[in-house]
Amino acid sequence: MRVTGDQALVKKLNKSIVLDTIRRRGPLSRTDVSERTGLNKATVSNLTLELLEQNLVEETGLGQSSGGRKPLMLIFNGAAGCVVGVELGVTLVKAALTDLNGEILFERSASLGGLDPDTAFDVICEVMEPLLQDAPETPHGTVGIGIGVPGMVDESGLILYAPNLGWKGVDLKSRMEDRFGVPVVIDNEANAGAAGEREYGAGRHVRHLVYVSAGMGIGSGMIIDGQLYKGAWGYAGETGHMSIESDGRLCSCGSRGCWELYASERAYAYAPLPGQHGQPREDDGVANSSKTLDSVEALNRLPSFTTAELIEHARQGDVKTVAMYAEVGRRLGIGITNLVNGFNPEKIVIGGPLTEAKPWIEPAMLAAIAERALPYHRRELAIAFSELGSRSAVLGAAHLAVSQFLGRVRVSL
Incomplete structure (x- = not known):
């Protein structure tokens, strides 16, 4: 052709x-x-x-x-314009105004409050509007908005399915463009995180990179031969719903044993933690056909502790918390091993809110990878935690908006 x-x-x-x-x-x-x-x-x-x-x-x-x-x-000239990068999480919305070089000028965050699209839209606007008001005068003004969301997004920017938000077919892009009058690009938050780390963080100059975002869920952004890999229809990277237990816990996606139920902040809801007595109900048996969606959602309730609270207990040497993080690290390592064996990357970068617990997660994670990954795959593999901390997805989303403005052209055969 x-x-x-x-x-x-x-x-x-x-x-x-x-x-x-x-x-x-x-x-x-x-x-x-x-x-x-x-x-x-x-x-x-x-x-x-x-x-x-x-x-x-x-x-x-x-x-x-x-x-x-x-x-x-x-x-x-990075000062020629500004963009806004947004990360929409399950509990929090974060946004940053940056120049075209990714330098953060201002940033804000707010609790989400509710998971319905209208509430999320209102909170995003609430966070963004002060940033736009404070934006400096530049030759091109504010040229775009990038948003990372925890779900599957098609090439047009339609949010097809975000299980942890309970969304299906949400057109946030058009609504944002109507409100702010600038181009909006929406992608999976792990893809945004991968773009952020590749451009500004631990993934610089890496051509084969897997970025694992671990927060209230898990997603992966994959850079293959220098390009963000999205799969045939743009849905690649939903590794949080990779099964690591064949008859494991019920997940809101409808499957069982999903990786994110064991290796993300979701795992807090299933572990004995400070102040609790006894063992939380696991519901790890064989699937019962009478289970309804409502019961699935109940099983995947939000945990009562935050990472910030739990790492304080870990610092104080709380045995339950330290043991819980060791198990989360082990499970994280098992899932990463599957990605290493499947994609043979140069580097794995772990980002997201869970990385705040790195001191208690990392040893068990690395031990699991060393034990399970194929020897040739791990021989020259580099494993690192994010250099951008909690800003990977925000800065990556901003970069996606910059790239759209600068008019990168792709020619496909």
């Missing part, structure tokens, strides 16, 4: 390549850009002039001479 494009498409593609090269590699001279992109010097000069006129690129200082005049160096 032949792929063709008119001159406008070719120019747009070349301009995107030039801008991306300057953004990632600057400061560069025009000759440097030509050599790195393979575009001739005249094309680079013309495209650079347009980028300068659009305030997306700046000339800064003089570079080293190779025999003639010293060249003017080019850098990306």
Whole structure:
């Protein structure tokens, strides 16, 4: 099949390549850009002039001479505009206003309060509006909004299914665009986290990366050969619903034994914790056909403790809490082993709210991976916790909005 494009498409593609090269590699001279992109010097000069006129690129200082005049160096102008990155969680909405380089200018958060779409929309707006009001004046203004959500999102931005929110077919994108009048990009929060770590955090320069987001649920964002992998229809990465117990606990997705019930903050609801007596009901038996959706939701109730509260008990040496985190770490390691054996990544990065408990989770997690992962797969595998902490998804969502604004072009065969 032949792929063709008119001159406008070719120019747009070349301009995107030039801008991306300057953004990632600057400061560069025009000759440097030509050599790195393979575009001739005249094309680079013309495209650079347009980028300068659009305030997306700046000339800064003089570079080293190779025999003639010293060249003017080019850098990306991160202050040309702003974006807002949002992470919609099960209990919390977080947002940050950033420049085009991902530098956080302001950030806010608020409790979600309710799981219905109307409540979530109102809280997102409540968090975002002060950020937009405080946004500095820039040549392009606020150019986009990126939102990471805990569920499956199709290529149009429709939230198809978010089991931990109880959502199906929610068009948050159109509603946000109508409210704020700027382009909105919506993706799974683990994909956003992977983009954030690849761009700004522990995944920089890694071409084969798996980012595991562990909070009230678990999701994975996968970078394969430098590109975010979404699968045939955009639903890849729902690893929290990978079964690790064939006849295990009922999950809100309708299945049993899902990884996130054992290795996320959901596990708190099933463990003996400070102040509790006896063992919580497990309901780990064989599925009963009479179980209803209501009973599934009851089994997956939100835990009564938060991670912030529990790590205080762990610091004080509470035996139950430390043992619980060791088991969560072991289960986390089992699931990660499946990803290692299946995808053979260069690096695994673990992020999300659960990483606050890293000191008590990490030893058992690493031991499980060392015991179970195939030897060739783990030989050069790097495992790290997020460098961005709780901001991975927020910054990744902001980056997705920046990428949309900068007009990255893809040509598919």
